[in-house]
Amino acid sequence: MTKYIDNSADPSRTINGLRDSGYNIQMACADVVDNSVSAEADNIKISFELETKGRRFVYFGDDGNGMNEEELINAMRYGSAKQSNPNSLSKFGLGLKTASTSICKVLTVISRKESSQPHNKMTWDLDYVEKVNKWQMISDPVTPKEKEKFKSFCGEKGTLVIWSNCDRLFNTKLSGEPGGTAEKRALTNLSKKINEHMALTYHRFLLEDFTSERNIKIEVNGINVQAWNPFYPERADQLINEENQELEVENIDGTTGKIEIKAYLLPHAMDLDDTEKKIAKIATNRSGYYIIREGRVIQAGGWCDMYTQEPHSTHLRVLLSFGAELDDMLQIDVKKSRIILDENLEDHLDNLLKISRKAAYNRSRKLDRKIPTPETGIDHGSANNVIKNTKTKKTPTVISTGDDDGSAEVSNERGNKIVLKIPVEKGVDPKKIFIDETDAITSGHLWEPVIKTSGNETQSAVNLNKNHDFYKKIYWRLKNQGQVIEGLDYLIWALASAENNQQDSELYSVFEDFREEVSNNLKKLLRDIEYNEDD
Helix, strand or coil, X not given: CCCCCXXXXXXXXXXXXXXXXXXXXXXXXXXHHHHHHHCCCCEEEEEEEECHHHCEEXXXXXXXXXXXXXXXXXXXXXXXXXXXXXXXXXXXXXXXXXXXXXXXXXXXXXXXCCCCCCCEEEEEEHHXXXXXXXXXXXXXXXXXXXXXXXXXXXXXXXXXXXXXXXXCCCCCCCCCCCCCHXXXXXXXXXXXXXXXXXXXXXXXXXXXXXXXXXXXXXXXXXXXXXXXXCCXXXXXXXXXXXXXXXXXXXXXXCCXXXXXXXXXXXXXXXXXXXXXXXXXCCCHHHCEEEEXXXXXXXXXXXXXXXXXXXXXXXXXXXXXXECHHHHHHHCCCCCCCCCXXXXXXXXXXXXXXXXXXXXXXXXXXXXXXXXXXXXXXXXXXXXXXXXXXXXXXXXXXXXEECCCCCEEEEEECCEEEEEEECCEECCCCHHXXXXXXXXXXXXXXXEEEEEEEECCEEEEEEEEECCCHHHHHHHCCCCXXXXXXXXXXXXXXXXXXXXXXXXXXXXXXXXXXHHHHHHHHHHHHCCCCCCCCCC
8 A cells, every 4th residue: 555654854954954055155146136036126235234243244125026924934935836927037936045045044034015014024043943943934023123224225115135144155264353354355345246246147137228128226235236248249249140049949848948049259358448358358267158047147158068168269158048938948957057958959059159169269369350451451450459558568758749740759768858850640540559551651661660649649659661571571471360460560669669768869860770771681581582462
């Protein structure tokens, strides 16, 4: 005869064991915020606070739908009932509890649906559960301080989550007194880290012009979170054709869902200015799949064991976006932090991304520069950008330029107010202010030092002679090898800048003779090399 035996889990061991589900602080905070987003909150606030004797608290407040007592009890149950909305960011009914208790030992939730209703409050205290060894929450009155916090974080309605007894807030034991300088500094750094994580994880919700998701605002320790879109669409190239950007896949039960796939190739770091570099955040460990479920990033970077993260893929970021209907097929985990790709999907992605991965390789080696023509000339943009952003370079300071565009007053190694006999170009393209090429050099020299101005910027610069044999037979032949061109550009600019920085009226002829001799020797050395414009 079949028997059915109740074999319930030990409350104390289970609730403490679930603390080690693999959450880090960023994941834990995001799991709590997921509930606020699902509750249709417009404003979400997070605050890390130190109180007397170093007591650590984390507060999460939202102005969402809120909960009555019955709904709150269900939400606080380990393995709570399914959400009525199948597309909710919540998945297993465990996240709020396991995420919170991975950091703290006391989880309190206070909520209400309307300002006219009383506050509802429930608490999980792990020490209490261990003491009584029962699945018992604590329901005690809301204190005046908690009401004040609710008002501050939520307004009239919504939900306030409180983490207290935060024994795992920091990964390491901090030196000094509890609540001291070291702990305050660590808390400041932690809030910055959480701000950055929110900026990425919820960037689709934070971007006002991203209409496919409801717009929200998130605040961490009083600082508004600014969305960070990892794909940088303003500068990146999207490499997958429109007809291949959507893939329909089938679940085991026969239902289907769609995965959006886009491959973004970011510019090389050398082609970005300082502001753009901060936006792009180009790094090898940021390459790979950015997996988005219901508008929320659940994995940022990495290749799901398909490929290794290596420098040649640094500039490639691939979007995989899907809805909750594919959770089972993609085997999403409890933390909503990763998926598993089946073999068929891996094969499809591998074939689809072949061209994109090749393009990323070329981008990393700077082999994908625009093909120069005799009309357009060689692109010196990367060298200009690197020279501009190298703050420690030694160059003369230009004090003023002459009215005849043939002289400039500088401060250099020879002294202050040194007058240089030098061409001055005004109103130049700011992207060509350090090095450019020209066919207007009549001296026959390979290069010519020059002073260039663009707006309020004045720089020591150099022009390359397009008619010199070294340009035609060496530069032009190497025109598609970006790194080699940059190296040559650096050398020519450094020679010209050193001349401007060491020159005065007495040394002018010495440096001119130096350029003459170098340029003539190069012509002689290259005499037997043929020039072919089509090389």
